[in-house]
Amino acid sequence: MDTTGFKTVRYSKTTITELMIPSYANFGGKIHGGILLSLMDKVAYVCAAKHAGTYCVTASIDSVDFLAPVEVGELVSLNASVNYVGSASLIVGIRVSSENVKTQVIKHTNTSYFTMVAMGDDHKPVQVPGLILETKDEVRRFVETMKRKELSKQNRNTLNSIKMPMKLESYNELLTHERCLVKTD
Numbered sequence: 503m504d505t506t507g508f509k510t511v512r513y514s515k516t517t518i519t520e521l522m523i524p525s526y527a528n529f530g531g532k533i534h535g536g537i538l539l540s541l542m543d544k545v546a547y548v549c550a551a552k553h554a555g556t557y558c559v560t561a562s563i564d565s566v567d568f569l570a571p572v573e574v575g576e577l578v579s580l581n582a583s584v585n586y587v588g589s590a591s592l593i594v595g596i597r598v599s600s601e602n603v604k605t606q607v608i609k610h611t612n613t614s615y616f617t618m619v620a621m622g623d624d625h626k627p628v629q630v631p632g633l634i635l636e637t638k639d640e641v642r643r644f645v646e647t648m649k650r651k652e653l654s655k656q657n658r659n660t661l662n663s664i665k666m667p668m669k670l671e672s673y674n675e676l677l678t679h680e681r682c683l684v685k686t687d
């Protein structure tokens with residue numbers, strides 16, 4: 503099999519581990535969601551750029567649900583791998599977990615998918631290498647991502663179709679049971 507122009511998932515797998523220091527915390531003493539998002543963007547970039555062999559930009563991020571709070575002093579690990587490649591786009595799956603070094607308890611804090619686009623020196627999208635899938639899990643993730651992409655497209659179309667005209671009278675009934683007061687003139 504000719505693998506020219508293809509790279510394995512293994513080649514670009516990336517892990518970043520970072521200690522959660524006090525300056526990352528919010529007023530409640532837990533780590534800011536934004537700190538975790540920034541680390542996720544960083545690991546997605548490294549993974550995507552390694553596969554693409556060019557610099558990449560973040561095009562979109564799917565929903566991010568934080569499943570458990572992260573505490574100061576914990577070690578956060580972000581494991582990233584390329585789950586899918588299109589032409590210029592790559593979808594990087596990121597699994598985030600945090601570990602209490604004293605108790606060795608590990609929490610899964612979230613899993614998210616970043617769409618990255620490879621850019622050429624002319625700042626235009628360029629084609630990325632294809633993906634060599636070496637394990638059953640890699641094949642499963644590729645196919646699941648194809649399905650997720652299709653669902654996102656359908657969701658986007660549905661969301662666009664619910665945009666409403668600016669006729670306030672038509673909103674009154676919808677807002678009857680909501681916890682808001684309309685005080686427009």
Ligand SMILES: CC(C)(COP(=O)(O)OP(=O)(O)OC[C@H]1O[C@@H](n2cnc3c(N)ncnc32)[C@H](O)[C@@H]1OP(=O)(O)O)[C@@H](O)C(=O)NCCC(=O)NCCS
Binds near residue numbers: 560561588591627
């Ligand atoms: C992402 C970006 C390069 C796409 O440019 P574009 O002119 O729309 O490029 P194209 O239409 O040729 O699309 C290129 C690929 O990106 C994908 N893409 C573009 N916008 C996307 C989006 N919002 N979500 C997911 N994929 C997207 C396309 O599907 C296409 O994929 P494919 O080549 O695998 O088929 C451009 O919108 C951009 O520069 N955005 C800003 C990125 C940035 O600054 N990120 C940091 C956040 S502050």
